[in-house]
Amino acid sequence: IARPAPTPAQRAAPAESARPAIDVDVVLARCHLKAEGCTWAIERRRRQAARDNFPERIKPTDDALAARAKRLPDCYVWPLDSYVTLPDDYNLQTAANLYLATAEALTAARTIRDRSEDRADHEEAYRLLAEAQSALRVFLTDHDISNDGDQLDAFYWLRDRAAVERIYIDRFMRQDDPADPSLAEDIRNRVAALLRRCEEQHAHRSRTRQLLGKADYHAKKLAQSGPPHSADDWVKLAGAIEELVERGFKPSARELRDLLLPVLEHMPDDFTAGPNLAKVLEAVDAYLASRENDIEPESATPATTPEVERVRGLLSGRTAVLIGGDCRPQTRASIERAFELKSLNWVATRSHQSTAGFEPIIARADTALV
DSSP: OOOOOOOOOHHHHGGGGGOOOOOOHHHHHHHHHHHHHHHHHHHHHHHHHTTTTTHHHHHHHHHHHHHHHSSTOOOOOOOTTSSOOOOOOOHHHHHHHHHHHHHHHHHHHHHHHOOOHHHHHHHHHHHHHHHHHHHHHHHHHTTTTTHHHHHHHHHHHHHHHHHTTTTOOOOSSSTTTTTGGGGGGHHHHHHHHHHHHHHHHHHHHHHHHHOOOOHHHHHHHHHOOOOOOOHHHHHHHHHHHHHHHTOOOTOOOOHHHHHHHHGGGEEEOTTOOOHHHHHHHHHHHHHHHHHHHTSSOOOOOOOOOHHHHHHHHTTOOOOEEEEEOOOOOOHHHHHHHHHSEEEEEEEEOTOOGGGGGGGHHHHHHTEOOO
């Protein structure tokens, strides 16, 4: 059952060395039960005023709440204490919201500590817990309710965690900097908004990791199988890259480039890239072009194949035009040597660029191939 109010000596906070380890789950259970006790006290008062049948309409709930309190260690549910002069209904509801705000802020702080990688989220969660427990302390003091073990446990847990994580909490951690108990519902709303945002961020990160794993799996399958590659693997790799860019990856991100480089040269000719993959391919092409500027040119003629010799016979001494991407100097020189071209005019372009700029180059009399 609910225990009697402690004496002034018992109300004193325990010495630092004597403080036991704080079981957060127990604190949460007690806070929720006390909130339930506050709301039941309002309903109990209404039923008594209406002269409801005490044995059937009041006592069973009294007994059930008292039994639950007894099962929890050191759980004093003061709204059930017949020796306590209870506040009015408005203040009882405020107390219920303050216990819930403290419990929800404590849950959020623990959850975000374990799941969020953003230090700003940790700091905001700890500030909200500081405000909630401070507002609860103010309420209890104003209504002459003895030091509440759960408010103290929330305070000590918060202080210890902030010290470990080196987070400075600039408000509501001192008695001369009290929070406003009337903002209990507002605190709860801010805690809920923070949790929603962090859960969305966690889901976003989880989905991103899943997509990177999927893309890596299919890129490795393509690299290991050799041409001709599976069309299904190309579709799944492309789909993962499309969504990764949609989720905030820059097209030039190294993670995406590293996925494509080992298999890029074997992309099927009839494969249609989506808009995001097209941006990634442009970025990869620009990267390759920039790297060629730092590579020493090759002077030796590369080994040829019958196909290359046939093309050389058709183009030797003539001019060709290559349209698209960024000009790669070493690649251009290699093509010119392989086919014995007079020159290769490489026209750099971007998506949706007008053809007017390179039509004159194509129209030259000495252009044999585009």
